[in-house]
Amino acid sequence: MQQFLQQLINGLSLGSIYALIALGYTMVYGIIKLINFAHGDMYMIGAYIGYMGITVFHLPFFPALIFSMAFCAVLGMVIERIAYKPLRNATRIAALITAIGVSFFLEYTTMRFMGAEVKTFPAVLSDKSWIIYGLRINFQQIVIFATSIILMVLLQIIVRRTKIGRAMRAVSVDADAAKLMGVDVNATISFTFAIGSALAAAAGILVGVYYNSINPLMGMAPGLKAFVAAVFGGIGIIPGAMVGGFAIGLTETMVSGYASSLYKDAVVYVLLILILLLKPSGLLGKNKKEKV
Amino acid sequence: MKKVKSLVVVLLLMGLALTGCTSKASGTIKVGLNLELSGEVASYGEAELNGIMMAIDEVNAAGGVLGKQIEVVKLDNKGDAAESTSVATKLATESKVSVILGPATSGAVKASVPVANQYKVAVITPSGTADDVTNDGTKAQPYAFRICFIDAFQGVTMANFASNNLSGKKAVILGDSGSDYALGLAKNFKAQFTKNGGTIVAEEAYTAADTDFNAVLTKIKNAGAFDVLFIPGYYQQVGLIIKQARAAGIDAPILGGDGFDSPKLLELAGAAALNKVYFSSAFTSLDTDATVVKFIAAYKAKYSAEPNMFNALGYDAAKLAIDAIKRANSSDPVKIQAALAATKDLAGVTGTVTIDALHNAVKSAVVITLKDGVQTSPVRVNP
Numbered sequence: 001m002q003q004f005l006q007q008l009i010n011g012l013s014l015g016s017i018y019a020l021i022a023l024g025y026t027m028v029y030g031i032i033k034l035i036n037f038a039h040g041d042m043y044m045i046g047a048y049i050g051y052m053g054i055t056v057f058h059l060p061f062f063p064a065l066i067f068s069m070a071f072c073a074v075l076g077m078v079i080e081r082i083a084y085k086p087l088r089n090a091t092r093i094a095a096l097i098t099a100i101g102v103s104f105f106l107e108y109t110t111m112r113f114m115g116a117e118v119k120t121f122p123a124v125l126s127d128k129s130w131i132i133y134g135l136r137i138n139f140q141q142i143v144i145f146a147t148s149i150i151l152m153v154l155l156q157i158i159v160r161r162t163k164i165g166r167a168m169r170a171v172s173v174d175a176d177a178a179k180l181m182g183v184d185v186n187a188t189i190s191f192t193f194a195i196g197s198a199l200a201a202a203a204g205i206l207v208g209v210y211y212n213s214i215n216p217l218m219g220m221a222p223g224l225k226a227f228v229a230a231v232f233g234g235i236g237i238i239p240g241a242m243v244g245g246f247a248i249g250l251t252e253t254m255v256s257g258y259a260s261s262l263y264k265d266a267v268v269y270v271l272l273i274l275i276l277l278l279k280p281s282g283l284l285g286k287n288k289k290e291k292v
Numbered sequence: 293m294k295k296v297k298s299l300v301v302v303l304l305l306m307g308l309a310l311t312g313c314t315s316k317a318s319g320t321i322k323v324g325l326n327l328e329l330s331g332e333v334a335s336y337g338e339a340e341l342n343g344i345m346m347a348i349d350e351v352n353a354a355g356g357v358l359g360k361q362i363e364v365v366k367l368d369n370k371g372d373a374a375e376s377t378s379v380a381t382k383l384a385t386e387s388k389v390s391v392i393l394g395p396a397t398s399g400a401v402k403a404s405v406p407v408a409n410q411y412k413v414a415v416i417t418p419s420g421t422a423d424d425v426t427n428d429g430t431k432a433q434p435y436a437f438r439i440c441f442i443d444a445f446q447g448v449t450m451a452n453f454a455s456n457n458l459s460g461k462k463a464v465i466l467g468d469s470g471s472d473y474a475l476g477l478a479k480n481f482k483a484q485f486t487k488n489g490g491t492i493v494a495e496e497a498y499t500a501a502d503t504d505f506n507a508v509l510t511k512i513k514n515a516g517a518f519d520v521l522f523i524p525g526y527y528q529q530v531g532l533i534i535k536q537a538r539a540a541g542i543d544a545p546i547l548g549g550d551g552f553d554s555p556k557l558l559e560l561a562g563a564a565a566l567n568k569v570y571f572s573s574a575f576t577s578l579d580t581d582a583t584v585v586k587f588i589a590a591y592k593a594k595y596s597a598e599p600n601m602f603n604a605l606g607y608d609a610a611k612l613a614i615d616a617i618k619r620a621n622s623s624d625p626v627k628i629q630a631a632l633a634a635t636k637d638l639a640g641v642t643g644t645v646t647i648d649a650l651h652n653a654v655k656s657a658v659v660i661t662l663k664d665g666v667q668t669s670p671v672r673v674n675p
Contacts, residue, residue: 256507
């Protein structure tokens with residue numbers, strides 16, 4: 001029982017990282033039906049900007065987090081303007097290929113300027129851990145979980161209670177109708193990218209602090225798993241990304257803990273195949289019939 | 293207009309084809325370097341590069357070899373086996389080097405050996421320790437050589453250290469499932485440890501892409517009592533594993549192979565976690581031998597840092613290559629290969645090198661203890 005609870009704790013902190021990244025995927029897909037493959041690299045850039053904030057500007061943890069989130073929000077908007085906006089009326093495959101191109105561009109530019117080797121993240125968060133009923137909980141794990149929950153709650157408030165959130169929901173349902181109703185579609189889309197990128201950046205810094213190492217290709221694997229999480233929970237649906245993130249994180253940890261850690265990735269991808277075969281719209285998705 | 297365009301295209305293509313022709317500098321002897329200078333295991337390749345360049349600069353300053361200066365052709369294999377093959381091919385065919393130094397990691401070396409055999413240019417690996425890098429068990433690969441010990445010896449050394457010096461009866465192995473080095477090391481450790489009467493309580497694996505080891509470490513912690521944790525692998529994952537293991541409350545001694553010998557290990561794991569950590573190495577800067585002391589002083593003067601095993605091995609590999617060129621009295625790769633195979637009792641900073649029939653070097657190892665991240669108490673183990 002104790003091992004199960006300990007693995008649960010491990011799974012929840014891993015799951016919150018996937019959930020933060022999955023939110024970006026799901027929001028962008030919801031609004032312009034594009035799978036932004038460069039999103040995993042936004043997570044990596046967030047980690048590097050945080051690293052620079054801490055080592056070059058000597059910021060403590062939370063200011064570095066805010067700084068990185070702000071920087072990546074702007075970067076996300078710039079990328080959208082340059083790479084995706086011109087292709088808004090092109091085929092979906094063209095936009096997808098561009099996203100992959102942006103992903104490579106971000107990875108190798110970072111490699112060029114920061115070097116390809118692993119960098120150690122300075123220890124800015126205390127490493128304390130407590131033993132409660134025989135379970136070991138690390139302070140950093142608590143920070144990761146708490147930060148993720150707070151950010152997700154903030155996101156829900158923005159989407160449900162603010163004007164811009166309403167605009168985001170309107171554009172996801174029908175962009176043309178929203179335009180006719182006076183919604184500034186371009187600004188809304190930019191805002192969506194900004195929020196998604198900021199969340200990914202937060203995930204990047206949290207991972208950098210917790211695992212202590214960052215490298216230019218660190219966005220590939222979590223990006224892919226977060227994409228699986230977004231699809232699993234229902235792509236385009238925000239609570240779905242959160243559910244999916246935690247589900248994938250817990251699955252991975254349980255498979256590692258009780259079966260073999262070599263199969264954890266295989267199980268996650270098998271889950272993706274299963275959900276696409278059985279319920280393609282995802283766990284929380286509704287089967288929308290195309291009305292002619 | 294169409295005719296002009298196609299004419300321009302043809303001229304451009306001709307220009308591109310002609311750039312392949314490079315003029316050969318006839319007054320130098322070319323040595324090729326196939327090293328991991330970027331990627332996950334860059335620390336090893338970069339360290340060996342420093343050692344190699346120091347040896348070559350020393351020899352060039354003293355007049356070169358056979359009256360000619362040594363020209364280095366340095367290429368990066370990015371720690372990738374496929375890239376290593378293409379780099380070796382480039383060095384052997386385009387750059388036409390006399391001998392190739394590197395790669396540092398077993399997987400990359402194995403990928404370059406077929407090329408070496410095909411184009412008849414010898415490859416000397418300073419640190420590829422997997423058993424089957426230079427031979428298939430009975431016959432040597434004609435154009436592959438190494439100056440380091442092999443994993444069979446390393447695994448046995450660490451198993452004996454665990455059984456005898458640490459009185460360990462139960463061990464857990466957490467190995468990298470994707471590298472030849474780690475797999476060979478784990479296999480040899482397991483065989484020797486069980487021969488010594490110990491039991492392997494659990495055997496787990498990870499992949500090079502992992503950064504989160506909490507799940508598998510929690511599983512290990514709950515697998516039952518154990519005395520030692522053996523982690524064969526490279527520093528990038530091992531550093532994180534040690535840090536997370538200590539944070540998870542695993543206090544048992546941690547053992548490993550020469551992959552631990554990197555300054556990055558201290559960075560990734562933190563000094564507090566690097567206690568009761570033991571690993572085998574080919575070299576220690578605590579050695580009091582006169583040649584070693586001289587090497588350490590020269591290295592410190594040139595690079596302002598303490599040399600580690602990979603610097604020393606790179607230095608010795610370069611010295612071996614140069615010695616072979618001298619004995620072959622030629623820059624012909626085939627003659628150099630013959631000279632390499634006949635190497636006997638060449639003194640180096642990592643010990644004396646004699647190349648045996650399987651193209652291995654018979655070398656001793658040093659088991660180093662890490663206390664608060666600092667190397668101490670070296671224990672020399674002879675084969």
